[in-house]
Each structure stands twice: as structure tokens, then as C-alpha cells.
Amino acid sequence: MRFLVMVKSTPESEAGVGPSREELETMSKFNEQLLDDGRIVFAEGLTPSSEGVRVLFEGDAEPKVIDGPFAESKELVAGVWVLNGESLEDVVALMRRAPNPDARGGVIEIRPIAE
Template identity: 60%
Template sequence: MKFMVLVKASVESEAGAAPKPELVEQMDRFNEQLAASGHLVETAGLTRSAEGARLRWFDGLAEPEVVDGPFAETKELVAGVWILRGESVAEIVGLMKQAPNPDRQAGTIEIRPMVESR
């Protein structure tokens, strides 16, 4: 089974601030461990929302509305993703509890099972 792990954005990530080199090094090692264990499918960081767009569909309209970023609600934004393989949400929670956070900064990671296409 595949899981998507969503790393929620922060004020810093939305400002385009690069992570500290220490965090990048620790994250690289963590990702290498996930790959070696067979859990890692893919990982990616996302640019700030100012570089993106949203499409919104409304009843009765033939075309979606296009909304250019940035988007106001940082708590609803995603700054990065992992796609992992595992047997259960509990297994992925256990793995992600080991994710580096050297500065003990507040943040949120959301874990969701992926629906496999048929």
C-alpha cells in the first residue's frame, strides 16, 4: 500500500526561506534510510504558493476559475511530500516520528493512504 505524507507549509517555507544545511543533511540521511528499507517511493519539496495557481470549479460554469498564488491560509498549504510504501498508517506514523527536526520547530505532517488506480 502507498501513503502520501504531506508536510504542511510554514511562514518560513511560504517566504521561500531555504532550510538550514543541518536539516538538509539530516533529511538526506533519513531519506536514504527510507530508501534502504524499501519504504521510499518518492519525495519532493514544493515551491512557495506565490509560484502556483489553483483551479476552482463552480456549479453551472463551463470553465474553472484560475486563482494565482500566493494563498492566504498557510496552515492549509503543503511544502513537501513523501510517497511511502507500507502496510498500515501506524507503520508510516512510526517511520515519520523519526523525521529530523533538529530545532524542535512546530509543524504538521499529515499521512494519508493513497487509492491505487485500477
């Protein structure tokens, strides 16, 4: 099975403040282990929402394009993994070993990919 793992953004990541060198090195080591174990399908960080847009669909009206930044950073995504796993519990156990995505406190959301 494949799973989408989303690292939620923080006010710092939305301001374009990336992880420290030490945090990057720790995350790189974790990602290398995931790659060696055949778990990673895809993994990338995202730019702040100020560099993105949303396309809003409302009924039959012409879709609206809304420029970022977007107000609720707790609902935004700062990075993603697509991982191979045996079950949701398997990927949860794996991500419990992940480095904290933000030293001030981070959130990771895991969702199975419909196959």
C-alpha cells in the same frame, strides 16, 4: 500499501526560506534510510504557493484560475513523500522518527492512497 505524507508549509517556507544546511543534511540521511529500506516511491519539496495557481470549479461555470500566494499557510503543503508501508500505524511510527520539518514546529499529514 502506499501513503501520501505531506509536510505542511510554514510562514518561512511560504516566504521561500528553505531549511538550513544542517536540516537538509539530517533530512537527506533520513531519506537515504527510507530509500535503502525500500520505503520511498517519491519524495520532493515544493516551491512557495506564490509560484503556483489553483483551479476553482464552481458548478457548470468556467473554471477560475487563482494565482498564488494563498492566504492560509497552515493549509498548504511544502513537501511530499509517497511511501510504502504495511499500515497507517506503520507509517506513523516511521514518520515519528523523521526530523522535525521546521525547527519552530512542524506538521506532517499522512493519508493512505486509494488503490
